[in-house]
Amino acid sequence: MIRSEVKKVLDDCFAHGVAEGLWSDEAAGKFTVELPKHEGQGDFSTNLALVLAGIEKKNPRQIAQLVAEQLSSHTDLIARVEIAGPGFVNIFIDHDVWRRLIPKIIDRGAAFGKSSVGAGRKVMVEFVSANPTGPLSIGHGRQAILGDSIARLLEATGHDVFREYYYNDAGRQMRVLGESTRARYLELLGEKFTFPEDGYQGEYIVDISRSLIDEQGDGLKDHADVTPFKEQAERYIFKDISSTLERMGIVFDNYYNEHSLYENGLIDDVVAELKAKGYVYEQDNAVWFKTTVFGQEQDRVIIKSSGEPTYRLPDMAYHREKFRRNFDWLVNIFGSDHIATVPDVLAGVKALGYDPDKITVVLHQFVTLTRDGKQVKMSTRKANFITVDELLDEVGVDPVRFFFMMRKADSQLEFDLELAKKQSQENPVYYVQYGYARLCAILRQATEKGFAEPQYDADEARLLTEPEELKLLQTMSTFPSTIEGSALELAPHKIIFYLMELAGQLHSYYNKHKVITDDLPLSRARLCMIKALQVVLKNGLDIVGLSAPQRM
RNA sequence: GCGCCAGUAGCUCAGCUGGAUAGAGCAACGGACUUCUAAUCCGUAGGUCGCAGGUUCGAAUCCUGCCUGGCGUACCA
Numbered sequence A: 001m002i003r004s005e006v007k008k009v010l011d012d013c014f015a016h017g018v019a020e021g022l023w024s025d026e027a028a029g030k031f032t033v034e035l036p037k038h039e040g041q042g043d044f045s046t047n048l049a050l051v052l053a054g055i056e057k058k059n060p061r062q063i064a065q066l067v068a069e070q071l072s073s074h075t076d077l078i079a080r081v082e083i084a085g086p087g088f089v090n091i092f093i094d095h096d097v098w099r100r101l102i103p104k105i106i107d108r109g110a111a112f113g114k115s116s117v118g119a120g121r122k123v124m125v126e127f128v129s130a131n132p133t134g135p136l137s138i139g140h141g142r143q144a145i146l147g148d149s150i151a152r153l154l155e156a157t158g159h160d161v162f163r164e165y166y167y168n169d170a171g172r173q174m175r176v177l178g179e180s181t182r183a184r185y186l187e188l189l190g191e192k193f194t195f196p197e198d199g200y201q202g203e204y205i206v207d208i209s210r211s212l213i214d215e216q217g218d219g220l221k222d223h224a225d226v227t228p229f230k231e232q233a234e235r236y237i238f239k240d241i242s243s244t245l246e247r248m249g250i251v252f253d254n255y256y257n258e259h260s261l262y263e264n265g266l267i268d269d270v271v272a273e274l275k276a277k278g279y280v281y282e283q284d285n286a287v288w289f290k291t292t293v294f295g296q297e298q299d300r301v302i303i304k305s306s307g308e309p310t311y312r313l314p315d316m317a318y319h320r321e322k323f324r325r326n327f328d329w330l331v332n333i334f335g336s337d338h339i340a341t342v343p344d345v346l347a348g349v350k351a352l353g354y355d356p357d358k359i360t361v362v363l364h365q366f367v368t369l370t371r372d373g374k375q376v377k378m379s380t381r382k383a384n385f386i387t388v389d390e391l392l393d394e395v396g397v398d399p400v401r402f403f404f405m406m407r408k409a410d411s412q413l414e415f416d417l418e419l420a421k422k423q424s425q426e427n428p429v430y431y432v433q434y435g436y437a438r439l440c441a442i443l444r445q446a447t448e449k450g451f452a453e454p455q456y457d458a459d460e461a462r463l464l465t466e467p468e469e470l471k472l473l474q475t476m477s478t479f480p481s482t483i484e485g486s487a488l489e490l491a492p493h494k495i496i497f498y499l500m501e502l503a504g505q506l507h508s509y510y511n512k513h514k515v516i517t518d519d520l521p522l523s524r525a526r527l528c529m530i531k532a533l534q535v536v537l538k539n540g541l542d543i544v545g546l547s548a549p550q551r552m
Numbered sequence B: 001g002c003g004c005c006a007g008u009a010g011c012u013c014a015g016c017u018g019g020a021u022a023g024a025g026c027a028a029c030g031g032a033c034u035u036c037u038a039a040u041c042c043g044u045a046g047g048u049c050g051c052a053g054g055u056u057c058g059a060a061u062c063c064u065g066c067c068u069g070g071c072g073u074a075c076c077a
Helices: A002-019 A048-056 A060-071 A095-099 A101-111 A138-156 A172-188 A203-216 A227-247 A258-263 A266-276 A312-324 A341-351 A388-395 A397-406 A417-425 A428-448 A467-477 A479-488 A493-512 A520-543
Strands: A044-046 A078-084 A088-093 A122-126 A160-167 A254-257 A280-283 A286-289 A300-303 A329-335 A359-364 A367-371 A374-376 A413-416
Touching (some): A002 A044, A002 A088, A002 A467, A048 A060, A048 A088, A060 A078, A060 A088, A095 A101, A095 A467, A101 A467, A101 A520, A122 A138, A138 A160, A138 A329, A138 A359, A138 A388, A138 A397, A138 A479, A138 A520, A172 A203, A172 A227, A203 A227, A227 A388, A254 A258, A258 A266, A266 A312, A286 A341, A300 A312, A312 A329, A367 A417, A388 A417, A397 A413, A397 A493, A428 A493, A428 A520, A467 A520, A479 A493, A479 A520, A493 A520
Parallel strands (some): A122 A160, A122 A329, A160 A254, A329 A359, A367 A413
Antiparallel strands (some): A044 A088, A078 A088, A280 A286, A286 A300
16 A cells, blocks of 8 residues: 555656656656565665666666655655665655554454455356366365455455356266266175276265165166266265365355256357358368467367267357356466367357457466375376365365465465374464464453553554564555455465465564553554454455464 | 476475565474463574576566476367
8 A cells, every 4th residue: 555655656756857857758657666675675665767777878876866856855655765776766664654554454444455446347257167077186176275265356356256167967977977876886786787997986986876775775776877877976976066165165156057058059059150250160070160260280179070069169158158148357267287278268269259368267287195205196087086075174174275375376286195184283374373363362361451442543653663563564554455466366375475474473573572561552552553463364364265263 | 299387495385577685484403481372483504596598787587498397289078
């Protein structure tokens, strides 16, 4: 918040300099206000003089002198400025400016950090989208948390968010699922059975078969059609998936069934439209989409010679529906194994006359799971995979959410099971939550000792002079821009890092300075700041779906 | 072969889209509980930012070429 004020002042100074003929306006928009890395380099610093020097071919330190003179007249905001290094202008903010943040934060309360940059923007976040062939695996877990956190961040910045799960309950995979279930069913009944070659071997299939026996006895043993097995499996697995999602605090606005695209004729419709526009042709009995027109290396089949569409066709139809449903922004969260589908869908969307720039795809890399120092290969078909449910049982919801958010999507995420279990006491999530609990403890203690609800007083606030206090205030001031950046970049890990930083500063402060002392004015001032910290930490945890325990 | 992603401390990862002296957490070592919660803090140690060029006042960050790992490269999804 303060940074943007500084930027505004700097912009004024820059314009003023242009008006006075000190420099041309060529540098407009090229200079920045940043947070210096090291102590003693001011609260903010600007490279304006360096940028100007490059353009004007002048000595950067001389120009810095001019910039500094302009800036130092803004005494309401800036206490002093310094020229340093090759020509940076370091800006020291008046301490009162930081202190005045406290009432602003407390007054805004739960709304502090939220913004309206996304107001009026309808955005769909599509994520998970796992077909109902088994329980959610670790990889799905990452995607679920990533997608949900992104959705939450977009909500916090005023977007009108719609969470959607796209799934397919038809096709070969589901047929194999039905056959696997039938095989286990027959096995349980002691009948002869043949397990499908690439069938699903998980224990959950046996559970499903058992439930069929409970409901229908052996009445299905001579049933030639796999449909009842398939349907039972789908019902069962979907229930399982949604309960897992619910445990993580994830609720979808809609589950979109791929199959409905066929029923509504939307698949045929897309083919017809592409055909009419000349983007498809037939060859070897298959229908090809001219993806080469859109810059790809080779054309792609959208209808196989068997007459069955490939996955690309329904994907295109689905995305066209997204556009037709009037979303301004389409965010797709995919695993990196789906990377090949992205260009095809984008080409399809473009061919159908929609703007592919409205789609942002977040590709996340895989989660590698290690147990006893060895990597566990995960396969949905084989039985040896860890489900999200098991993970939740072992380490709890908050650590699972936290861990999956800790890494940026581009990075592979290593999840060491042993470590996750062993460390459950010293998990970074507890570090942040403990900070919040501590703040609550201080405020409880204050109440017991007869302090009234913290009330900001400008004079008392001047007693906040410790470097740790000013640092905390500065960090709090960047909360709104951190949320906004994290949301617009679709990068929840930034919030996690912010929270760890803020909690760290708090813990250091706590160990060094006592809030409640015999010095009543100072105690009141500090309690006010603690109250503001509590607001920030609570909001931060809330926004990414973590709980904020008052005691630990 | 081609495309995408990654390569930063012993390990796991940040690094604000080009800034000043490279950051955190684990792990290691040494300290701090008569105190608002020690699930905490303080200190020490740890680096050729994969390699080599290039762009400029300035590069972990941008461009090129290699090397290594992951994921793709289907008439599977």
